[in-house]
Amino acid sequence: MENLQPGQLLARGVCRHLITHGFAVIEEFSPERGRRVDVAAIARDGEIWVVECKSSRADFMADSKWQDYLQWCDRFFWAVDADFPLDILPVEDGLIIADAHDAEIQRMAPERKLNAARRKTVTKNFARTAADRLRMYTDPSPSRRMFG
Secondary structure: OOOOOHHHHHHHHHHHHHHHOOOEEEEEEOOOOOOOEEEEEEOOOOOEEEEEEOOOHHHHHHOOOHHHHHHHOOEEEEEEOOOOOHHHOOOOOEEEEEOOOOEEEEEOOOOOOOOHHHHHHHHHHHHHHHHHHHHHHHOOOHHHOOOO
């Protein structure tokens, strides 16, 4: 198995699960400059989800930026493994239990509808990021990099 960090393994399981439900997913997505979410997902109907993957209590406690992500999604989730201390997670957010292979939604996140302008911005950034990553896969030359 590759040398992935625990949070990256959780993200992989989350992405695999969301794909089976028709989502397009991107790991380490920046909805705006200076911000990076672990998983961003767009449903067929355009609903946008953000999932933050936490591998330990220390990982969760060190994250002071997660509330900034609420303004960039319709639904916000925490993804943790089965041994994570669930009592420290905010109960008003969604909960996903994951491992490197799959995940399961334990608690659906409440809907916080994005306004049209914000949805358009996130969707465009998502599409540009996905297109750039695909192009980098076929032509990894740094001089050909167009988007950040």
